[in-house]
Amino acid sequence: MLLSKSCMYGLRASVQLAGKKDNTYVTIRELSEDLDISFFFLTKVLQRLTQAEILESYKGPNGGVRLLKHPGEVTFLDVVTAIDGACTLNECALGLPGCGVMKPCPLHDKWSIMKENIMNMMQNITIAELANRGNDNLDLDGLIHYIIR
């Protein structure tokens, strides 16, 4: 798995929020139901996004979470690094600690290119774009409809 489950959940929630017309607070309960993710677990994941100042939260009635910045300014990578940390894409594909330009592992060159591509993808795509690209498949209603027919 390239991304942890936590990370995928966080991305899906972010995209879901980015797809809202008005940036009002949405309860985590509602998000968890729409995305079919455990409420408790999603709560934990979104806490990290709140700490990373990607979301802001509000307690009490009519509270919830919402995007802190404009969705066009939040990249895929922002969300990934907030949850998974500096992530996969610094590591050697073979797990060799000293791997680098000076002492490349046999796969270093090719894997560097791949990493670069993936990193660029993550850095260049915003959650706004992802939301526009149709978030039909983010909620399970649509998904199940697709599967059963």
Next chain:
Amino acid sequence: MLLSKSCMYGLRASVQLAGKKDNTYVTIRELSEDLDISFFFLTKVLQRLTQAEILESYKGPNGGVRLLKHPGEVTFLDVVTAIDGACTLNECALGLPGCGVMKPCPLHDKWSIMKENIMNMMQNITIAELANRGNDNLDLDGLIHYIIR
């Protein structure tokens, strides 16, 4: 992490074996010491490669493991799938079960291209090539030498 540790260990061992001039049996003990991997754990990993008919093993004195096929005929992907299964590269980046051409997730197109690239890389590079590319960095002796200077 794109690949599990088991998988990285299996790759390193395979490349190490591919780098041998004569394809004689090498003890797992020796491999584990050369690659600085726990002997017990490496044993488990290599069992999977033996079951997958990438390696063959022989018990008793002068036994060990060796490549079953010519290293030029064993791809990176062969080793990866033997250990990690059909792996990362069929999965949706957002973990959505129904994601596909019919019902793509927002990231589907871009991620498909990435997966395709990675898959091609894995499929087109053999462990023989990896071994030729210099396996200096596979054994920790060389590695430590690099780190400390």
Next chain:
DNA sequence: ATGTTTAAAGACATAATACTCTTAATTACA
């Protein structure tokens, strides 16, 4: 036959990730 060398198989231990629940803190509203 017996003992030594090796991998295979299986049992166990530890760590990381995923997931669940409870309690505390904050806000709104009656």
Next chain:
DNA sequence: TGTAATTAAGAGTATTATGTCTTTAAACAT
């Protein structure tokens, strides 16, 4: 002032990945 709605924080459990060890089986040497 008190109660309901909501996230935050923390504790606990479950599952999976990783790592260790012991026992068994195969091959060889004597």
